[in-house]
Amino acid sequence: MQECLNSINSFLTAPYTAWFPITLIAATLIIFILAVIYLFAPLMGREDIRRNIGIMIYQTLFGIVLIMAFGIFATWLCSFNAESLLQNLNLILATSIAPQNANLYETALYDLYLFTNYGALANTNTFSFLLYAALNIGPKFGIGINAPGIKDLGVSVEGAFTASSVLGSYFGYMNQAIGWLFIINDLQFIIISAAPIIFAIFVSIGLIARIFGFSRNFGGSLIALGVGIGFVYPLMVSITYGFINVAYSQLHNSIFAITTSTFGTEIQSALVSVLKGKALTKAILSAIYSIINLFGFTATASLILPILNFVVVNTFVIDFSQAFGERLDFMSLLTNIV
Amino acid sequence: MKRIIPLIILATIILARTSYAQTQTLPDPCNSLYYGELPNTFGALSNASTYKGLIGYSMLIILSVLMIVAFLYAIGMAFNISRLISFSKNEILENVLNFILILFVAGGIAGVDGIVIGIAQFSASAVGTNQPSITSISNLYHSACKNYYRDAIGEITNLIQLALTVFKYKIFSSIQVNLMPNGFGVSFRPFAWLGLVSKMAGSFSLPIIAITGIEFINVYLLAIIYYIFPLFLYLGILFRTFPWTRAIGGALLGLFISFYVFYPALIYAISSITASSSMQALAQSTITTLANELQGSLKGGLTKSINLDLSVSSTFSSLITTYAEIIAMGGINTIGILISLVICFDLIEAFGDLLGAPSLTHGGILKKVI
Numbered sequence: 042m043q044e045c046l047n048s049i050n051s052f053l054t055a056p057y058t059a060w061f062p063i064t065l066i067a068a069t070l071i072i073f074i075l076a077v078i079y080l081f082a083p084l085m086g087r088e089d090i091r092r093n094i095g096i097m098i099y100q101t102l103f104g105i106v107l108i109m110a111f112g113i114f115a116t117w118l119c120s121f122n123a124e125s126l127l128q129n130l131n132l133i134l135a136t137s138i139a140p141q142n143a144n145l146y147e148t149a150l151y152d153l154y155l156f157t158n159y160g161a162l163a164n165t166n167t168f169s170f171l172l173y174a175a176l177n178i179g180p181k182f183g184i185g186i187n188a189p190g191i192k193d194l195g196v197s198v199e200g201a202f203t204a205s206s207v208l209g210s211y212f213g214y215m216n217q218a219i220g221w222l223f224i225i226n227d228l229q230f231i232i233i234s235a236a237p238i239i240f241a242i243f244v245s246i247g248l249i250a251r252i253f254g255f256s257r258n259f260g261g262s263l264i265a266l267g268v269g270i271g272f273v274y275p276l277m278v279s280i281t282y283g284f285i286n287v288a289y290s291q292l293h294n295s296i297f298a299i300t301t302s303t304f305g306t307e308i309q310s311a312l313v314s315v316l317k318g319k320a321l322t323k324a325i326l327s328a329i330y331s332i333i334n335l336f337g338f339t340a341t342a343s344l345i346l347p348i349l350n351f352v353v354v355n356t357f358v359i360d361f362s363q364a365f366g367e368r369l370d371f372m373s374l375l376t377n378i379v
Numbered sequence: 380m381k382r383i384i385p386l387i388i389l390a391t392i393i394l395a396r397t398s399y400a401q402t403q404t405l406p407d408p409c410n411s412l413y414y415g416e417l418p419n420t421f422g423a424l425s426n427a428s429t430y431k432g433l434i435g436y437s438m439l440i441i442l443s444v445l446m447i448v449a450f451l452y453a454i455g456m457a458f459n460i461s462r463l464i465s466f467s468k469n470e471i472l473e474n475v476l477n478f479i480l481i482l483f484v485a486g487g488i489a490g491v492d493g494i495v496i497g498i499a500q501f502s503a504s505a506v507g508t509n510q511p512s513i514t515s516i517s518n519l520y521h522s523a524c525k526n527y528y529r530d531a532i533g534e535i536t537n538l539i540q541l542a543l544t545v546f547k548y549k550i551f552s553s554i555q556v557n558l559m560p561n562g563f564g565v566s567f568r569p570f571a572w573l574g575l576v577s578k579m580a581g582s583f584s585l586p587i588i589a590i591t592g593i594e595f596i597n598v599y600l601l602a603i604i605y606y607i608f609p610l611f612l613y614l615g616i617l618f619r620t621f622p623w624t625r626a627i628g629g630a631l632l633g634l635f636i637s638f639y640v641f642y643p644a645l646i647y648a649i650s651s652i653t654a655s656s657s658m659q660a661l662a663q664s665t666i667t668t669l670a671n672e673l674q675g676s677l678k679g680g681l682t683k684s685i686n687l688d689l690s691v692s693s694t695f696s697s698l699i700t701t702y703a704e705i706i707a708m709g710g711i712n713t714i715g716i717l718i719s720l721v722i723c724f725d726l727i728e729a730f731g732d733l734l735g736a737p738s739l740t741h742g743g744i745l746k747k748v749i
């Protein structure tokens with residue numbers, strides 16, 4: 042939390058970016074000039090200018106109110122104990138590495154880190170690797186029937202009796218997909234790590250830009266983008282990945298556990314089932330279904346959640362930017378570029 | 380003797396493990412997701428009492444906004460400012476709508492439950508399927524989950540069979556006849572063409588994997604919607620109370636209504652059609668007829684062009700028939716997901732217009748992402 046406060050405070054108070062007093066001075070100066078024009082407009086017989094100036098004074102005053110509100114909101118955001126709120130809703134998994142009394146940015150980072158390094162994604166990666174290694178264990182079978190006493194006169198057959206020769210390509214697809222999912226998660230890490238700074242810089246510049254009439258629309262868009270990426274996105278990540286981590290910890294034992302051992306079965310029936318081949322088939326099927334379920338869960342979490350989070354952030358940015366300034370649809374811009 | 384003891388221990392472990400596996404039931408995520416530990420853990424997320432404070436704040440904000448708006452309306456009337464009067468009237472209407480929304484959800488999302496169940500039952504009855512009746516919203520999500528999970532597992536079984544087929548062809552294609560006494564002569568592989576067939580069969584795996592993946596993702600997507608989307612309802616109401624965040628509030632409500640209310644109902648109805656035995660039989664017979672026509676033309680073409688044994692063309696065409704059926708059957712269910720998504724996107728646009736959320740109108744970002 043302190044780091045977050047420091048990063049925003051240092052930006053607010055750093056001498057080279059002494060934007061707060063500059064903005065206030067600029068706003069006061071603008072209001073003064075506008076007030077003078079407002080007073081002299083009737084003398085020139087321009088009532089229309091007077092009306093417009095009135096609106097501009099209101100906009101500038103509103104800009105100052107917004108600056109004050111941003112200061113309060115930024116302080117609240119950094120000191121707000123998001124962890125306890127999420128804990129009450131069971132949206133954060135208690136582990137030894139869980140941060141205590143963490144703010145929104147710290148909980149979002151923790152949730153992503155847990156999912157990637159210890160949670161579903163990490164486990165899928167480990168299991169698929171182990172399974173791939175296990176599938177490659179097996180005999181290679183070769184047989185040659187030749188005419189008695191004559192080499193290379195007959196029939197020969199050979200084949201690798203490993204599970205990978207049957208299922209190898211499917212697990213190859215899975216491993217490739219896991220690699221892509223890691224990339225998606227790492228991209229989210231970068232955005233979340235930069236979120237406090239994006240929040241501080243974009244909102245500050247946006248607020249300054251909103252003071253001036255010519256850059257008001259641009260300022261509104263920047264505020265929307267800053268709040269969207271700096272507040273809504275970490276909030277969404279905390280909620281969605283918190284849910285996924287807790288859900289995974291609970292579902293792990295019941296559906297994702299790959300056949301665990303027990304010695305309490307009757308030997309006779311076990312022997313019969315082994316001889317019939319049913320037990321082995323069931324063991325293989327159980328392992329395959331478990332790993333597929335684990336992979337399905339991980340793929341949903343790694344693909345759907347980023348889409349959901351970005352869609353909500355983009356929706357927020359579009360609507361908020363339209364309320365404050367110019368419509369900004371950054372996802373459309375990105376998709377068009379792609 | 381020393382070697383035998385570890386071997387016996389190893390055999391015992393394998394025996395115990397495999398015998399357990401025989402008694403162990405296969406994983407069933409749908410039960411765990413909707414009737415296991417999860418509903419207790421995340422019950423608070425869909426319980427209105429959790430958001431008591433949030434609803435209270437929303438009411439307070441509505442009252443404050445109404446007071447300010449009433450004041451503005453009075454000023455507008457006093458000074459005859461028509462813009463202010465129309466703005467105030469619009470704001471009063473918006474806040475009244477918010478008030479009604481809060482009243483609707485104040486007692487929990489029981490009202491929403493009723494609507495969802497109603498839509499699901501109506502849709503299922505409209506398509507004339509004999510699905511079990513839906514009694515609760517968790518019941519609906521569970522049924523939809525089960526339909527798709529069952530299909531996904533069926534596809535995995537098909538994949539395993541396909542893999543075994545490919546394996547069988549590979550073994551046969553490696554059969555080699557050697558006529559090289561003393562290292563001089565010829566050797567040939569009479570079933571080498573099966574290598575080509577195995578490659579062709581292998582190429583069927585990609586669409587089956589894609590179908591399985593979409594169905595699995597749908598299973599867990601439903602759970603994410605069920606547990607997380609109620610948050611959007613309450614956040615949407617809170618955001619709608621402020622004039623500047625009204626649009627985003629409307630967008631969140633639009634997402635909630637489209638995906639929490641309509642999506643599972645549509646998925647359930649469509650999967651009920653595709654899972655019904657009559658639909659499966661109809662699809663199977665259609666595909667078989669089409670595949671047989673294809674088989675006939677292929678058989679003739681291959682026999683003429685390659686001029687090999689008839690077994691080459693028979694193997695090719697029977698493979699096509701089998702896997703075209705498998706892929707098409709899975710495809711029908713996957714199309715159900717896509718149809719539901721498209722309908723929900725259109726609904727989102729409609730709700731975007733209704734709730735004043737410009738981000739959701741005119742072919743929003745969701746469509747582009749998908």
